[in-house]
Amino acid sequence: MLEAGKPATPLKSETLQVLLERGLVNQASDLEALDARLAEGPVTVYAGFDATAASLHVGHLMPLMTLRWMQKLGHRPIAVLGGGTTQVGDPSFRNEARPLLDELKIASNVSGIRRCIERLVSMDGDDGALLVDNAEWLTEFRFLEFLRDYGSQFTVNRMVTFESVKSRLDTQSPLTVLEFCYMMLQAVDFLELSRRYNCEMQIGGSDQWGNIVNGIELGRKADGRKLHGLTVPLLTTASGAKMGKTAAGAVWLHPEHLSPFVFWQFWRNTADADVGRFLRLFTELPMNEVERLSALEGHELNDAKKVLATQVTAIVHGPEEARKALEQGEALFGGAEELLEPTHVLPRIRLSEGLGLLELLVLVGFAGSNGEARRLVEGGGVRLNRQVVDDARRQITAGNLQADDRLALAVGKRRKALVGFD
């Protein structure tokens, strides 16, 4: 185990050096052995993703960036979608059972998540990254067979020593057998992947540590293989809060859940204190450039934030979207107060049918309910075509459209929408 940024001895592998200097390492199972193995040649490495939502969010960017770097350095990533394990629910560090999702919902989530991952790691070619769903093997097991083959490799004695389980037991919160067995499933995943794809390494969030260690131990007991594990740090902001939430919810990676421009804005609004760390973690700029940008002071740091936002957006949504987002951001805050392209398009009949301002705010996602929209309006935070509107009963009609036939809607300083009608 090691603390980030403090290698005990000089590292032999470029891979580990890069991951460390980017700040992507929290702890590793056996750092020296892992370093030696990585220096030897390409490995196959996997990270698992729960299928609990239809898109990944910025928190997932840490393991994804790790896979991406490793692919760049010649290793082969496997992204494992938890189509099987999600049917059980990871109990780690939770005080109560997660609601279980049905298979149909999971299947649709899997396809959205696949889309997110594809942007970060290349799946092309024979040696491209693999995307596998653990439902493939987990759903095949029959109970007795599973107990015989794997149950014998785990001792309850060992399982209860894991922090994730211990906390539940210590506080006497109920931990069902179903949840308890989750770690077996994830361990079996690792074993299966090592057998099927010669996968030797797993990465995950720091909350996955126990699950990862279990897999490593299973590999050793069942097959006598040396497997490796690495966790990435928990993503927090400088103010200590868990990162990745905005007013509208999580910062999704899927463009259908969060537009590239809003995504860009999220990064543009990074607090000063986080800029350097985020540049290292979420961009691929060379370290000297990262350092130059982080050293900027005062309002010049805003330039570093734009670079950060544009770089991250380019990775997640592509360079074209990133360029457009930057352009839009510049225009919007450079005085134009106007988006370049409509962010939303509504049927024109809505204008004659009667469209309330509150309803419109909900439609474009600036408010989660009419009540919230009302509060925004009454608090003076809403502007229609650059003018503050504080009448919550305001109706939108054709007469409100600007010369360009559009409607400029803004909430606060940063949230802006341009609504077109056709």
Place this chain on the structure above:
RNA sequence: GGAGGAGUGCCCGAGUGGCUAAAGGGGGCGGACUGUAAAUCCGCUGGCUAUGCCUACGUUGGUUCGAAUCCAACCUCCUCCA
């Protein structure tokens, strides 16, 4: 197995029959200031077809004109005894 204490809104936490959609703080959002930052100050912070209605104080029933507040059972947590 026995005795006592506790379970409140996104989180922490006050509240022991009507004045409680529920103090206070955190977080979040909006406003002012600024650099689309931080800090600070001010406001808002359950939903709705909205001078009213619905949902909400572990769960389910009950008492009462009226319950987060009283009673019963159940679930869960904490402390002490065996």
